[in-house]
Amino acid sequence: MQKSLTVQCLTLTAAIFFTFALLIGCSSGENLPTQISGTWQRAEGDGNIEISLATESKTVSFDGQSYVATIDKIDNGANSVHLKVETKTGQTEEWTIRQVWDDNGTSFSLAFNHNGTQEKLVNGGHS
Secondary structure (H helix, E strand, O other): OHHHHHHHHHHHHHHHHHHHHHHHHHOOOOOHHHHHOEEEEEOOOOOEEEEEOOOOOOEEEEOOEEEEEEEEEEEOOOOEEEEEEEOOOOOEEEEEEEEEEOOOOOOEEEEEEEOOEEEEEEEOOOO
16 A cells, blocks of 8 residues: 555656656747847838837837837737737727748748738848
């Protein structure tokens, strides 16, 4: 009876240890807003887009305008950040920025949906 209880405790301890190790190993180290913050280039057309979501003052800047943003929702399953943004006209719009990973999972571009427009953004020196 004592031996059976010891085996069960060891099995439970090993299961907890491996679950914890799996969770630690699968974490990316940075949260999604930090991963997508930085300077990005438009895949089509000219210009950079500066995304700053990792600081207290969250902004998205492009075409000579800086827009104050609030993170509305982070969808880690879809690799997307949903923002509430105040536009130049004072209206609040929902913008979405989604990571699109390459086939081997080593780098990503961004799908940026704003003002009814969808743009692909490529690495332009984001940190």
